[in-house]
Amino acid sequence: MSQDDALLCVQRHATSKISSVDDLEKIITYGFRGEALASIAAVSQLEIKTRREEDQLATYIRFSDSNELLVEKVAFQKGTSVTVKNLFYNVPARRNFLKSNTTELKHIIETFKRVSLSHPEISFKFYNDDDLLFDFAAGSLLDRMKSVFADNIDEALLEVEEVTDYITLTGYVTKPNYLRKSKGDQYFFLNKRYVINKTINHAVFSAFENILEKGDYPFFVLFMEVDPKKVDVNVHPSKLEVKFDDEREIYAFVHAVVRKTIGSYDLVPQVTLDDNGTTEQKLRPQNFRNIDKYDFSDRPAVERETKKYNEEDLRRLFHLDDEINAASAPQSAPHPFESRPLQKEVTHRFESTQEKESETPFIVLLHNKYILSQIKSGLMIIDAHVAHERILYEQALNSFNANIPFSQHLLFPQVVDMDPADYELTKELEPYLTNLGFTLKFKPKYRVEIIGIPSDLKTEHEVDTLLDIIHEYRKNQQEKILDVKDNLAKSYSCKAAIKAGDKLDEKEMRILVDKLFATSMPYVCPHGRPIIIKIPIEEFDKRFGRT
Known part of the structure; x- marks a missing residue:
């Protein structure tokens, strides 16, 4: 960011996510109100370092103890770094509601995994007390899932892919023998935003039908792309909940696609x-x-042989030659032994049929x-x-x-x-x-x-x-x-x-x-x-x- 943008980004209601009123009808970003950085800055010690490619020095901004915004020029690599220290240091009542370090770390890691899954094309690193816990290289979604979950997770996955003009659903669901006992292993991303939607979850569960036993939950990582105008992301301040224009249609689509995927293997x-x-x-x-x-x-094996008949076969099949010969031949009693060649032909047919059945x-x-x-x-x-x-x-x-x-x-x-x-x-x-x-x-x-x-x-x-x-x-x-x-x-x-x-x-x-x-x-x-x-x-x- 430029220095002007860096100074502006921590102010309330300052956002680069929307440029016109029409953008409010098609939100595809994580936020748009300009509240996040301003709220974080109000309850923590926030520092931002940012440098554009054409700048010689980076802009460094932070808040003093008296809540005064300080600006400096420092040496820094190209990009932006946001550092948050001493969260809720000035709001002790709120800080008392924080859980133990272990519990809070677990929540942070879960959020980190969700963000890293939503953008596998970006590399991510996670440090805790200067210890590198996760180092995810940029790659495909399957590569990122191997990094996040397990190296052999591809053995347990079925690929989901259905692309239409109106809606697209891609990702992976688990094979039936890798069902989980936890509800927390379902990841659904709407236009690359992680959301929690009971309709989608139920659609996936019902697609697995009675493969699920009581207490079992399917693991899935699914990405849905849909027209932002058809979705309302303002149901909840956290934007974890969304509302679709036609939930019944979305439910039917997800159910049908996942069920088709399971039936394709x-x-x-x-x-x-x-x-x-x-x-x-x-x-x-x-x-x-x-x-x-x-x-x-x-x-x-299922036998579905389609035999093509030529004109001669058709004549034999419908006994046309026999009828012609019978009409032209003189009417006389057949010889008793004339049936033997026919018996030989029947025997030959039986033997060839028996040979075919043995295969x-x-x-x-x-x-x-x-x-x-x-x-x-x-x-x-x-x-x-x-x-x-x-x-x-x-x-x-x-x-x-x-x-x-x-x-x-x-x-x-x-x-x-x-x-x-x-x-x-x-x-x-x-x-x-x-x-x-x-x-x-x-x-x-x-x-x-x-x-x-x-x-x-x-x-x-x-x-x-x-x-x-x-x-x-x-x-x-x-x-x-x-x-x-x-x-x-x-x-x-x-x-x-x-x-x-x-x-x-x-x-x-x-x-x-x-x-x-x-x-x-x-x-x-x-x-x-x-x-x-x-x-x-x-x-x-x-x-x-x-x-």
């Missing part, structure tokens, strides 16, 4: 058998392997509960019930949003006798049940006639399923699941999914696995139970003495 945990010398062995989730975005190669990774159903499938790294185990639950849950949510019901009408409508409470609740939920595929008619004396059911529902269980859905919905209400659509989707998926003990053939299992991995969150069911685990081939080798 293969986050199925590997498990190993804990051999601690006892007969009891437990399945213990291990760290997720490092994978690239959209790398789903370590999953059951396909196996898939089996264990005790009518678990689907076992070969994958690149070993064995994948899928809980069939919760996998189907996840599929139906997302289908239900999509049905609510699309508002296009698909229903299969029953040949013989079913009548359900309900108690008055269930009858009224069913009547209240009818629009949502209709979107799911139910077609209901309400009769006198608390009777409900089921005319149509969702296409995924088995026809012999429609009455029990409807009652179970209503009872599950009521139970979820008591557990504080307040959103009607989410509650009903969870209730429907829980009661309409295949049950343990239901037999599936190979085709049904492959379709179930295929649909599972097409969902946005194939790792946990809507109620938080794990769907998939992997056992690496190395674990089998160890158990069979191959290592």
